[in-house]
Amino acid sequence: MLVSEIDMITPSSLSECLMLLSKKGRIHRVIAGGTDATVRMKEGKWRPEVWINIKNLNELRYIEESDDCIHIGPLTTHTDIIHSPILQRKADVLVDAAREVGATQMQNMGTIGGNIGTASPAGDTLPALYVLGARLELTSMSNKRTLPIEEFIFGPGRTVLKENEMITKIIIKPQSPNEIGIFQKLGPRKAQSISIVNVAISLTMEQDLKCREGKIAFGSVAPTIIRARKCESMLPLGQLNDELIRNIAKIAWKEVMPITDGRATATYRRDMASALLERGLYRLMRRWNNQ
Amino acid sequence: MNTKWVGKRVKRIDGPEKVTGELKYMTDYHFDNMVWGKVLRSEYPHAKINSIDIEPAKNLPGVICVLTHKDIPGFNGFGIVVPDQPVLCSDVVRCTGDAVALVAAETLEIAEQALSLIKVDYEPLEVVADAEYALTDSAPKLHPDGNLHSHVKIKNGNMEKAFEEADIIVENTYYSPRQMHAFIETEGGWGVMDDEGFLTIRCPGQYAYRDRMQIARSLAYNPERIRVISSPIGGAFGGKDEITVQIYLALLALHTNGRPVKIHLSREESVIAGIKRHPFKVQMKTAAKKDGTLLANQVKAIGDTGAYASLGGAVIALAIEHSCGPYKIPNVDLEGFCVYTNNGIAGAFRGFGVNQVCMGIETHMDMIAEKLGIDPIELRKKNVYHQGEVSSVGHIVKSSAGTFKTLETAENCDLWKNRAKYKSEVSEPWKKRGVSVATSFHGIGMGIGLPDYGAASIELLPDGTFLVGVGCEEIGGGNSTAYAQIAAEMLNCDISNISIVQGDTHRTLDSGTVTASRSTYTGGRAVAAAAPRMTELLIQTAAEMLNLDSSQIALRPNHISAHGEIIPYKSIYKYLHDHHQTTRVEGHFYLPKEKEEIKGSGGAPHHLYGYLTHVVMVEVDTLTGETEVLRVVSIPDAGKVINPQGLEGQTEGGAVMGIGYTLYEDILIENGYHKTRNFTDYIIPTIRETPLIETFPVEEPEQSGPFGAKGIGEVVMIPIIAAIMSAIYDATGARIRHLPATPERVFNALKDLKKQKVQSTR
């Protein structure tokens, strides 16, 4: 398929979009901000016969709180997330992660739906969504289903999304006042970089530095995002002082199964899983202390 | 000296149109009847070509022509010094950047498709992936004379005795990366031939006249029938010094029936086919006395020039000439090897070999200072040469030499004086800060053995303004503004009355390259040589017009005055024009040279050098190994500063490029194949990696330069490399000798350090 032969259709409503998705015949793919799509098109990897351009479907661009849940439209940009007062208060880890996506231009164009759709092991909002217990609403002409993000992604770039479906909503549980989160990223440089390792942490705190429970999710160290259950189970063991933090962090390297690629060796990635967890927990505790 | 323009913060004359994006680069142009050119690159890093079948490609609808080596009318080769690189390979390919065929087609996509239809029958050969291996007998020979392209050697004094007498000796090996120029505009341009066979090539380059010569040689075509326009340029840094696509454009233009043909490399193609900085392995052994006096330096440097020479020989020669720093070391044994491999192609790049050796000598200076308990600036001040003294390579330095002054300024700058305080201000407990200093120098102009001249023209225009023409291109460094300042100063007019034309074989005189930190110095001197001729022309003409003696005529800002009468330049133009007299003058200049070449040095010494000292502060995250450069002080000796704002452009850009070289950048090649593809994995600094950069010039005027100026375009990126390396050591105790100092390398060095400590406490 040559790029010049690819068509683009721009539906003006969600229902029109779903109708287009249900059409058989030509191979299609949704394009939102296009920051992943155009790169892969250029590389020859994504060459559908027709792009379904959803960038202008404003009905899919929102952040709302209702029924004890925060609902995020898939066309919400990273910049929208960064500037959202609701998310700043009740999903700090996601805001943190959105700030680390590329740089301003990418944050303006790139969407959360696109970040999930690409399902890269290095996708920066994904670990945050994992620790926030995100659920995704997938809609087709005839059906609607909701499933946890863990079940949506099953490999690098591989998801359970059917040809006639699209992501129409991301649902997260808002953090309570004693819940705090942080996102840590290590890339080859500060801006415009693909994560070598990243980690999202969300903790429910009690008195002092005592943590009741917490969630930790690593990116870029396995085929998909992975939760560090062993580390999580150690979080409530005592005051989260420097010593406990260091001990928990040391365990992290056992939980990850990274590979060596052009960006880093597997050994370094393992070490960095520990380092980022240590850095993240330390920073979180310092913030909690100052609150 | 009281000046109106020179030495002042004059805004870039090309600034507004570049900042607004209004300026069109040559690769931005499109024409209705334009066709697209593409280059077929080799599939293998080293292979024999058995046959090339272009028929299927030719038959693809929309294809205009497909060319191979058989279609080259003249000489099938190019290269600035030795034309050992085939324009289109015929029998062997030596790197994956090698060109095998050319296509012109109606669209870019058709051209790309056509490439995939060209069937080349290759027979893969053993790949020479390592420069040291290339020098062994078992490595296949990549060129008829073997794999050693050049060898330089400078030897002075008595090494054995010096090392015997030494109180301290440090010895280490350094590895440097294959840096990419990463210009914003990749290689490209367009070519067109008119009905009368006149060929125009518009292609960014760093020496239009030489590009024209290389094109003419391959086309067997009268160079006077070729016009090369090489300016403006979306960045070059040495990467467009060699031929990029000019000859391809010319060959295709012969076959497109007068339609303009455009080639513009994708970033991926540019990564593979464009020249890069030579990766070096440098072994260095330096000896000193207890009091810090340097006694001896032994250097063995091996540079990987890839498949072809380009300027590799000159790069190695310059590296060796500069390998001892701006010091006076009495005993030296310096040896450099420029070696062919199948690793792409290396060539000119800002710094030209000096970057790779500076990191060695400057690290050794710090190690010696530490071991002897001498302040690192003191140690340097003790050993630097002053004007009139003998350098380490053994020549008397007759031109201005400002290292000592730059070191004094470094000593007194806030960052250095208060370094203890700044170092203690870390933001988190696992972060560590270090502050270090390093100094270096860089030759200006060509060395011995190469002609080096400048030329400029000044033309009086009908509206009474002046058009200044200099061959040297504006590659982004700001030389056009410097030329305008010098012209305005000397013609006693407003700078808005000066316009500049550069890099055009039909409109400017040959003024040599825009390389070797030479264009402000050389072009500036040429403008300064032409200007008095223009004033003379103005005065003589006015005298003639008024029937007065020329001594009664005075040059006033923007006009001539005589006996209370004012003659605008417009009238002078009209008078000259009406009398069929020329309105154009020329100025020529020959660069001063040293008389005697140092034996075996390949062109050393230079007559002139620019000097610079850097002070930097870094912060290392010991948890991850990330290094952040927090502050840079750049202290250049560029002679008289023509434009402080332009100088800061250089010191700031140079510092960032040096940061990139030290911490991030490397084109990775494995067994001849590029692992780095594009800017996804080639990491250059962004604004978030850009620290506060202060510039404190010391002005050590150079007699021979325009208004006392020298050159500074390259040394601005050099000492910072060593300074960052030492600052990492100052912060953490870990020495990195293999650049770039990526987080992983620094982290591993810290890990090793911990292991050593554990072992030594046992």
Ligand SMILES: Cc1cc2nc3c(=O)[nH]c(=O)nc-3n(C[C@H](O)[C@H](O)[C@H](O)COP(=O)(O)OP(=O)(O)OC[C@H]3O[C@@H](n4cnc5c(N)ncnc54)[C@H](O)[C@@H]3O)c2cc1C
């Ligand atoms: C220079 C640069 C830097 C980058 N840096 C980062 C970074 O630091 N961190 C990071 O995580 N990513 C980064 N990215 C990747 C990219 O910007 C993000 O993944 C972004 O969120 C993608 O969103 P998009 O709207 O542009 O997706 P698109 O490119 O439009 O789409 C991506 C994929 O998602 C699918 N998709 C989009 N919307 C939906 C939907 N509603 N339902 C179902 N499928 C959908 C598309 O079909 C496609 O397969 C970078 C990209 C570039 C070019």
